Amino acid sequence: MEKELRLRRYEDFKKAFRKGKRFPGHFFVLYMLKTDSQKTRFGVSISKSHLKLATNRNRVRRVAKELFKNNLKQKFLGHDFVLASRSICLKTELKKATDEVKKLMAKPIHGKHN
Numbered sequence: 001m002e003k004e005l006r007l008r009r010y011e012d013f014k015k016a017f018r019k020g021k022r023f024p025g026h027f028f029v030l031y032m033l034k035t036d037s038q039k040t041r042f043g044v045s046i047s048k049s050h051l052k053l054a055t056n057r058n059r060v061r062r063v064a065k066e067l068f069k070n071n072l073k074q075k076f077l078g079h080d081f082v083l084a085s086r087s088i089c090l091k092t093e094l095k096k097a098t099d100e101v102k103k104l105m106a107k108p109i110h111g112k113h114n
Contacts, residue, residue: 004039004041005039005040005041005042005073006041006042006043007041007042007043007080007081007082008043012041012043012080013043013045013082015033015080016031016032016033016043016080016081016082017031017082017084019033020032020033020080020082021033021108023104023107023108025086025100025103025104026086026100027085027086027096027097027100028083028084028085028086028097028100028101028104029083029084029086029104030081030082030083030084030104030105030107030108031080031081031082031083031084032076032079032080032081032108033079033080033081033082034078034079035078035079035080036078037078038077038078039077039078040072040073040076040077040078040079040080040081041079041080041081042064042065042068042072042073042080042081042082042083043080043081043082043083044060044061044064044065044082044083044084045082045083045084045085046060046061046083046084046085047085049087050085050086050087051085051097056094056097059094059098060085060094060097060098060101063098063101063102064083064101064105067101067102067105068081068105071105071106072105072108075108076108081108083101083104
């Protein structure tokens with residue numbers, strides 16, 4: 001993913017967590033925040049305490065970035081998205097985690113949110 005499409009600063013993540021729309025799942029929460037920019041940016045926050053192995057964290061990140069690029073990037077210009085892990089994620093299998101990421105990425109498209 002291009003650097004300009006990534007959320008990198010702590011302040012950007014914090015703003016998405018505080019002001020963004022929440023799309024909760026069992027293992028993850030997707031945050032969506034409208035911005036003044038014409039770019040759509042994406043960030044992933046997966047705690048080491050939630051997914052112990054780096055290979056699993058990286059796999060979830062790769063799946064999430066690919067889904068973002070294919071599904072949300074074009075449809076939501078001027079938004080920031082953050083995918084954050086939940087503590088329940090610790091006991092899940094990688095397959096279940098990646099399946100939930102796919103489901104969460106579909107929620108903003110269909111207008112389902114909390």
